[in-house]
Amino acid sequence: MAHGRISRLSVHDVRFPTSLSGHGSDAMHTDPDYSAAYVIIETDAEDGLKGYGITFTLGKGTEVVVCAVNALAQQVLHKDLSDIVGDFRGFYRQLTSDGQLRWLGPEKGVVHLATAAILNAVWDLWAKQEGKPLWKLLVDMDPQMLLSCIDFRYITDVLTEKDAYEILKKGQLGKKEREEQMLRHGYPAYTTSCAWLGYSDSTLKQLCAAALKDGWTRFKVKVGADLQDDIRRCRLLRDMIGPEKTLMMDANQCWDVPEAVEWMAKLAEFKPLWIEEPTSPDDILGHAAISKALAPLGIGVATGEQCHNRVIFKQLLQANALQFLQIDSCRLGSVNENLSVLLMAKKFGIPVCPHAGGVGLCELVQHLIIFDYISVSASLQNRMCEYVDHLHEHFKYPVVIKHASYLPPKDAGYSTEMKEESVKKHQYPDGEVWKKLLVAQDLCVQP
Numbered sequence: 208m209a210h211g212r213i214s215r216l217s218v219h220d221v222r223f224p225t226s227l228s229g230h231g232s233d234a235m236h237t238d239p240d241y242s243a244a245y246v247i248i249e250t251d252a253e254d255g256l257k258g259y260g261i262t263f264t265l266g267k268g269t270e271v272v273v274c275a276v277n278a279l280a281q282q283v284l285h286k287d288l289s290d291i292v293g294d295f296r297g298f299y300r301q302l303t304s305d306g307q308l309r310w311l312g313p314e315k316g317v318v319h320l321a322t323a324a325i326l327n328a329v330w331d332l333w334a335k336q337e338g339k340p341l342w343k344l345l346v347d348m349d350p351q352m353l354l355s356c357i358d359f360r361y362i363t364d365v366l367t368e369k370d371a372y373e374i375l376k377k378g379q380l381g382k383k384e385r386e387e388q389m390l391r392h393g394y395p396a397y398t399t400s401c402a403w404l405g406y407s408d409s410t411l412k413q414l415c416a417a418a419l420k421d422g423w424t425r426f427k428v429k430v431g432a433d434l435q436d437d438i439r440r441c442r443l444l445r446d447m448i449g450p451e452k453t454l455m456m457d458a459n460q461c462w463d464v465p466e467a468v469e470w471m472a473k474l475a476e477f478k479p480l481w482i483e484e485p486t487s488p489d490d491i492l493g494h495a496a497i498s499k500a501l502a503p504l505g506i507g508v509a510t511g512e513q514c515h516n517r518v519i520f521k522q523l524l525q526a527n528a529l530q531f532l533q534i535d536s537c538r539l540g541s542v543n544e545n546l547s548v549l550l551m552a553k554k555f556g557i558p559v560c561p562h563a564g565g566v567g568l569c570e571l572v573q574h575l576i577i578f579d580y581i582s583v584s585a586s587l588q589n590r591m592c593e594y595v596d597h598l599h600e601h602f603k604y605p606v607v608i609k610h611a612s613y614l615p616p617k618d619a620g621y622s623t624e625m626k627e628e629s630v631k632k633h634q635y636p637d638g639e640v641w642k643k644l645l646v647a648q649d650l651c652v653q654p
């Protein structure tokens with residue numbers, strides 16, 4: 208049973224200097240420092256359990272998200288955890304409807320990232336108090352209770368609570384077998400970390416060879432900055448992995464709509480399964496036009512990592528604008544909003560392939576997709592979860608990958624907790640790592 212009154216919320220600006228080695232780089236984010244606004248909530252309960260939550264950011268933006276978390280903190284402080292989760296829909300609504308702060312969103316941008324960080328911490332705490340990993344808390348939850356966590360406002364034209372109930376009811380069939388299957392084999396994954404845009408050809412080759420040796424069969428490559436580079440890199444990868452293995456491409460929003468179609472026609476010979484974020488994440492009809500134009504080439508469109516909220520996902524689905532839906536554990540309003548998107552995707556028959564390219568995103572989103580398979584989609588067809596091989600060593604309960612699949616986490620919680628030492632070292636700007644880097648930068652700019 209959820210218990211304790213929330214007595215403290217603290218938030219830290221934690222940054223990793225990944226840009227120094229090109230990790231995470233793409234056509235639009237050329238110097239990403241993988242970062243997180245890291246929230247810790249404490250209660251007055253005697254068990255001493257804490258909830259940890261993150262949202263993913265890239266360096267400079269983190270301090271802005273930290274401010275937004277502090278602005279929202281009043282909504283959480285002094286509340287009983289049992290009241291929050293007992294009416295989670297109401298609490299979600301309250302947090303996203305603050306009469307003054309909602310002007311900054313609503314339900315998008317910095318305030319929504321802050322909402323995600325806070326709610327991720329709440330879910331972590333709840334799962335810890337129940338003594339279960341988050342995926343298992345969701346799998347074991349009664350469908351009515353699960354639905355009571357979702358705010359259906361703005362989506363009832365495509366998914367009513369009754370529709371959602373039917374989906375979850377159906378999902379009960381064969382659930383036990385699917386859970387056993389997950390525990391035995393895990394959830395299939397693909398890797399992005401061989402082919403960031405800033406990597407040299409020799410790094411790409413070396414990482415791809417190592418990944419093949421480790422049993423990876425699905426690979427994603429960054430494209431979009433320079434066509435000739437793309438052709439060379441895609442050829443290199445396709446030659447290494449052979450014709451049967453799966454290749455995906457990711458442009459991170461760099462093209463106009465016609466440009467996306469033309470560019471992809473030139474990369475079609477490398478047989479990508481999808482092109483991810485070909486254009487602005489807000490351009491629903493643009494994604495639909497690209498989907499239509501690329502369908503004859505056998506290339507699907509994937510998007511979602513910068514999709515603001517359930518409303519945009521709803522419209523992407525309504526407009527046939529995507530063939531692969533990429534949920535993100537830290538951009539949407541935590542588990543609550545992601546549940547609604549998983550259910551909408553099921554209703555439209557669109558496979559969910561979560562986004563996880565960032566710090567901590569693999570740790571979190573694995574819970575959601577494992578739940579999705581066991582209780583909602585009941586299918587692995589055309590589905591896989593992204594994996595990036597960075598920064599797991601900073602987490603107390605890092606992901607476990609075996610045979611290119613995510614093994615379901617066993618520890619209680621949402622796998623969000625970072626090692627204390629890592630947080631201390633990487634806090635910006637006072638952590639040891641940043642102190643050194645900032646001093647070095649200063650020395651460089653001084654005449």
Ligand SMILES: C[C@H](O)[C@@H](O)[C@@H](O)[C@H](O)C(=O)O
Pocket residue numbers: 230231232233236239399457459512562563564565593
């Ligand atoms: C800046 C980041 O690394 C992105 O490039 C990354 O999230 C990427 O889009 C992905 O799909 O993993």
Ligand SMILES: [Mg+2]
Pocket residue numbers: 457459483484512562564
């Ligand atoms: Mg991407």
